[in-house]
Amino acid sequence: MKEFNAKNRIVKYLDGEATALEKKQLLTWIETKKNQKIFKEFLKSQQLITRNYKAIDSEAAFNDFLDKIHSDKKGLNLKSIIPYIAYAAIFIGVFLSTFYFINKESPIKSSLYNNEVSLQIVNGSSDHISIVEDQVVKTKAGAKFAIVKNGVLKYLPTGNSTKSIAYQNILRVPYGKTFKVILSDGSLVHLNSGSVLTYPSVFQKNKPRKVFLEGEAFFKVSKDIHTSFLVNSKSSSTKVYGTEFNVSEYLDENSADIVLVEGSVGVKKNLGIKDNEPYKLITPSQKASLRKNAKDFEITDVDVKKYIGWKDGILIFQNDRFADIKKKLERHYNIKITNNYHEINSLRFNGDFQNDSIEKILNTIKTHTDFSFERKGDTILINNPKNNEMN
Template sequence: MKENKSKDLIEKYLNGTATEQEKAILNSWYSNRSRAMADEMPEPDYELWDRKISSQLPKPGKTISGWFKYSVAAAVMILVGTGIFFYKQYDKKRDQNVITAAMDIAPGKKSATLTLANGKKIRLSDVNNGSLAKEAGVTISKTKEGELVYEIEDTDIESNPLNTLTTAKGETYKIRLPDGSLVWLNAASSLIYPASLNKNGVRRVELKGEGYFEIAKDKKHPFVVKTSQQEVTVLGTHFNISAYPEEAVTLTTLLEGSVKVANSKDQKILVPNQQSATSGNSFSVKTVETDDVIAWKNGLFVFNDESLENIMREVCRWYDIEVIYRNADKNKLFFGGISRYDHLSGILKKLELTEGVHFKLEGRRIIVSK
């Protein structure tokens, strides 16, 4: 990227006027540049960039969008010429090659498998754009942007077969349901839904793993998301659900509107910026930073005092790897953000900068030690 163009793009990041395409270009350039230059970059002037960030932030009492907040952080990392991870003891750094280029593992990609009611499986990354199938008066197609779209063409069809959209580890996908609702699936997740969505007056889906939902408003037909531990009922709103089988707690985070979360013992109404946690009969609600929760949808890992063990579970799902701990402190806390489009080596190098953890790659297995 030429210097004058990069400066223009960075300025757009800083003032919040960058288009989605410009954001993608800058993110890709940053990831590639940080991998190539991380070993030779000098320690950044943190005080200088603290002042620059502060000068760009709104005055007290104003709000700042999540994407703008993260884009400022990304732009600062580009400008200082390093992909350094912002952790609590960021003044400690060591020069270490954790993984050679030949061993490196690429990040996840946009892909999924659609399973039709008749058992037919369609690998969405392997098929051309356009019409894929027709079931119960519903046309299923794939757009050039890689989005799965359902459109109702015949409302007189009584049958309403179930479809399943599944992402493996290292995959993510977006689907537009027949009512116009949008769902983003994170890695290692699945969504089960009727082909025409509406069944007996209710729009009902079943989620395993993690999904971000933007539900089209329809007061006559509530939208229900069922997981193994709870049900979430909405009319039209934006929310995120994390319900991975390997996680003890199911988290529901509300961004807009309101939702009712119910488990076997209790139910609560959430308002924006609240997150419920259900596990068995336990049920709690707290206020959270919602931008951190949906950072995965925007191509970022964001950790706010997150334990090493929790971080590595996210990394495992996105890079399709296995983790083995050898005398590592699983409870060590990290704070910062990393691009999900970086190669695995980029993630691990930045985590290693804390000098409290070391990684060794053996095939698709990561050995974590002190």
């Protein structure tokens, strides 16, 4: 197998698109020391990053990858054997830099009950910084590049310098929290509960400003007619120059949703290295939804308040299924809801709640649909009241 074809198969395998024959060929190819060296260099060039490695370490990453391959010869499936991998496919001068989270389960869930917002500075420092008080953020070498003040992380302006080192940053917001960050270009990003934002500490001059989102965030992008702003997620890409919009794509949801508040944005499927399709424009008060396995976006007119109310502490439900409401409540209140009354999952509800307790919300829903619930610490159990009567 030629080196180019090997890389092609690795990329297809990471994307979950490799055929059974291609998986078998990859397994055979990876056995030789020569090809192992090629694969390690491939990891370096693509900056394979996982939460298990505190720095980019192609040797450790490769050993882990190889061990997993040998343990799964019958059914090669990276998505199931390395659940927390995140990698950045960077082909300098050839392909766009697009971040992918290929895990099926969100890395934020590992810290579901961790109440601290954390920042990881890749390349600059391997430490995870807990953002719980005002502080100055520095690189490992001691260079000051951001500050935390009044609960907002703000990066120092650089004028889109070509000389500044662009450290990769990974900002994680746990369940039960929201958080604001002002990027080096002045763009404001308001992250919702259970979200992860990956971005550079400084955007390079005359190059697209790129970030990667897992979860949900409201963006207020600083206008720059010379450089676009790209929000990439696992399945979607949103391109803007200066506007306000909301992007939501949690790994446990069935769709990616982009809602435009003002300005103009373009949306398209994120196809990675095969990404050459044009952007579709949406106008204010429109939502572009891309359901899993769908061929294209569905664009509809919406009430934007429903989709951006969360940043002001408002939960708005408009004809929403209880199963979807349950997910939002879990993220918003950092609590686990176990629903043993499955019949209510498909029922739909309406309601606006601001700074209300989760008990008040559930009691309000109960006025329309009879069910019982009890709270035990950080868990709420929902049951069919008829079952309780029988016990």
